[in-house]
Amino acid sequence: EAQVTQNPRYLITVTGKKLTVTCSQNMNHEYMSWYRQDPGLGLRQIYYSMNVEVTDKGDVPEGYKVSRKEKRNFPLILESPSPNQTSLYFCASSPVLSGANVLTFGAGSRLTVL
């Protein structure tokens, strides 16, 4: 089944404790992206990647890091989480070269930073 898989789905952590949210897709998509969803603010893009070893900042990249060492994986790293990073996070992927442009989202990861 074609899908985007995120882990963990739920996480409660404390300020300053490094964490990684993994994202993996099995559709051979070139484009992958991370969003955070907060009430009244919609989906805001954190980082995106056009292909392996190519990443760029979205609108709200502060406090986050990403890497794209393999085409299928695009982990989101919070080096020193703070309470304002409490949010619902979505990973998404899309084919680029085919021109289809449809974003497929993961199920979401709800993060709480105390």
Added chain:
Amino acid sequence: GENVEQHPSTLSVQEGDSAVIKCTYSDSASNYFPWYKQELGKRPQLIIDIRSNVGEKKDQRIAVTLNKTAKHFSLHITETQPEDSAVYFCAAALTDSWGKFQFGAGTQVVVTP
């Protein structure tokens, strides 16, 4: 960069009536405008999209219209049903560069029986 504004933020409609959600965008170069539906506790899913070379697209009870001159596009849902209750997001993107993908803030649609 691109900025997408979406209105209204909430919309309550009677079952069977029509619902219209409007979005405006700032970057005249944007050429791809999708709409995503997010049901409670679920992930966003594409329901319809339109490219800049067409003015309207329909898929059963949903339609999207695009006015490139005014830089706005709208989602129309006819004969609304309770299962249409969800948050709807519009977005704008430039497919040539396919980098930033800007979403609107979302519209909570509630369809009452």
